[in-house]
Amino acid sequence: MLSRRPNESPWTPKENSAIIISPTRELALQILEVLEVFLTHEQLKQLRQKLIVGGGSIEEDVKSVQNEGPTIPTNQHLY
Numbered sequence: 907m908l909s910r911r912p913n914e915s916p917w918t919p920k921e922n923s924a925i926i927i928s929p930t931r932e933l934a935l936q937i938l939e940v941l942e943v944f945l946t947h948e949q950l951k952q953l954r955q956k957l958i959v960g961g962g963s964i965e966e967d968v969k970s971v972q973n974e975g976p977t978i979p980t981n982q983h984l985y
Contacts, residue, residue: 916952923953931959 926941928934938957945953956974958967 934959 926937928937934957938955941955944950945955954974956971958971
């Protein structure tokens, strides 16, 4: 589902602006590194990212996302 949001309002801490899904852990790590560079730009400093990969506890991943509220989660795959 895509939705449009007003440009005037800033991103809230619990709001996702994008979800990036990668087929491999290695590609997910590369995407994470590239996003780190982009997110240093002044207009994007309010955005954060979170790497979520398979093999861990789904419950811990959900809690982490709920607590930290990443704006751009990068996933190896969906559960």
